[in-house]
Amino acid sequence: MELDDRKKKILLAIIKTYLETGEPVGSRTISKIEGLELSSATIRNEMADLVDMGYILQPHTSAGRIPSDKGYRFYVDQLMEEKEQQIEERERETDEMKGMLIEKADKMERLLKQVARSLSVNTNYAAMISAPQYHMNRLKFIQLSRMEEKRIVAVIVVEGNMIKNQIIDIDEPIDDETLLKLNMLLNTTLNGMAIEDINLSIITKMKQQAGDQAGIIAEVIDAVAESIKADEDLEIYTSGANNIFKYPELADNEKASEIITAFEEKKQLTNLVYETLSHSDEKGIQVYIGEESPVENMKDCSVVTATYELDEGIHGTIGIIGPKRMDYDKVLSTMKKLTTELDTMFKKN
Amino acid sequence: MELDDRKKKILLAIIKTYLETGEPVGSRTISKIEGLELSSATIRNEMADLVDMGYILQPHTSAGRIPSDKGYRFYVDQLMEEKEQQIEERERETDEMKGMLIEKADKMERLLKQVARSLSVNTNYAAMISAPQYHMNRLKFIQLSRMEEKRIVAVIVVEGNMIKNQIIDIDEPIDDETLLKLNMLLNTTLNGMAIEDINLSIITKMKQQAGDQAGIIAEVIDAVAESIKADEDLEIYTSGANNIFKYPELADNEKASEIITAFEEKKQLTNLVYETLSHSDEKGIQVYIGEESPVENMKDCSVVTATYELDEGIHGTIGIIGPKRMDYDKVLSTMKKLTTELDTMFKKN
């Protein structure tokens, strides 16, 4: 069977009505509301077809219909196409929502928290944001300083001005000259290098150049290298998890517990971020409906994600988690505006 | 009316039974279980008295009784006294729960997360832990390095080896000599000082000593001072918030939402930490029952907190949030063990 024009119209009408009311919609409702001017009986026949084709579901025999995942998918794809075509309109809207953001964020962390908060407050869904991923990025600056006699602090700055610290305990004191030499060596060798490209052979080469294979210098170099390579946990900030209680279909104990767990053990969200980043070239915004979700605990939700760009090659992810009958229209707009705003904001800094 | 010995016994029996079953307990239950050997009728009379005195509640006329906040308070106080007296016994137990903790934590952050997790998993309640407060603490080391021509990175180490970073943009280049001088000045002036004691007059004095009231040096000194004084958000890690869904009395939408919100907007937990720290000299562990809770959103829970000591004057807080009918006995033991273990662990490092 084919999804002809009339079926499409009816399907969209069903979904829109359901998004508004949250209740199964019957044939009479559609027959009245539409510009289609068809009787409820006709609608019923078409609806039966749509059920067969898997776009809508019948909770039980004598109830109305609700959209299936496939139905939502159809709706969202439709919506995305429309969005594409009204870019000029967006310009205007961007101004309207300026107030939505972000007073003055001195620190990245605070900014991210604010963004998450603003997202959840504006949409009434749960929101998350990941700190930008600088993993693929280049070293910019390394500095070792002696803090105490047998203790060095290493400061490592990465492109994008993110800073790592590491305190290194050494077995015997190190003199100023050696420290200076070591600083020079580290900087000349490593600056400008991608973290990924730092490997054992480079480290060995450094040790050789330092002329000391076994002593303190090797020790320090190893510690620095380890600290550089150390996989930082991907920082993720969340906001508005409590919003899920506003939607009865998510608010029962079991589902709520699953979602809350996912939010708390950021690990699952981390997967979501990686998944999003790996697809980020395709399109700005991605929508995962129900079973499509890459996060096991969110199979009953819809998840909308987008990437923002802090700087060449430094990406982060924002996401919204809500019920499947989410106001996709609003969420997509909000996401699009927000990412654009973030992008321009970062370009300025 | 007075709480005589028999009433106490009955009250305790009621509370213990309720803690086990979670259901209102009737007079017959008590009359059977007890070593008191009283008939249910007698128990009933005593129970009526206990209701009058506010230690227990009657959900409705023909139901059993449940403890009131006042009742729980009585029970917990009782329990705390007992705990005091069995310190020697604890030695043995400490071994048993070694496995509970903590493999090898390279970073403070990871350690704290592990502790929180271990707490929530072991107790089946929600858990939180605050990073140690180093606010009242002393500066140990300051280092300015030039990163780019007009950009300096400041590294500030505080007692307890906690590190702050600050990138400072300056208007014009700074030469090596000045930077060195500045480093010396900052370290000689500020090292060993409590952060609290750094005030405007000290900063002004530094500027005078540097011999430059308006130029780059003043600029840098100001930036460093600001960074030192900047109030870091108190870091709080949580775990097992989803545990609240295991307790029906907390799992309805409204209450769950409140608790989850408190966990997510760490602000309320911050209050809890401050409250606990301000009382920490009284006693190791504190129990807040229902209305006693300093956190508005947790009026339906019980909250158990304790402080740990990382180093002289550096304290943190751990907390457990659960239903009022919490297994106080177990929670108190776990807390006590954990704080001791944390204390010794930090002493070692």
Place this chain on the structure above:
DNA sequence: TGTTAGCACTCTAATGGGTCGAGTGCTAAC
């Protein structure tokens, strides 16, 4: 051949009565 009116049918949600059982409060006797 597609559309529609009509009607029997299905299923849920809501309502109300009836029963059961746990537990109380009170009284009278020990």
Place this chain on the structure above:
DNA sequence: GTTAGCACTCGACCCATTAGAGTGCTAACA
């Protein structure tokens, strides 16, 4: 002061009934 005994209360559960929304099917219509 303690206890046995008993009437009473109240929620939990079960069941039958009803109302209403919505369907699916058939037969008639354009």
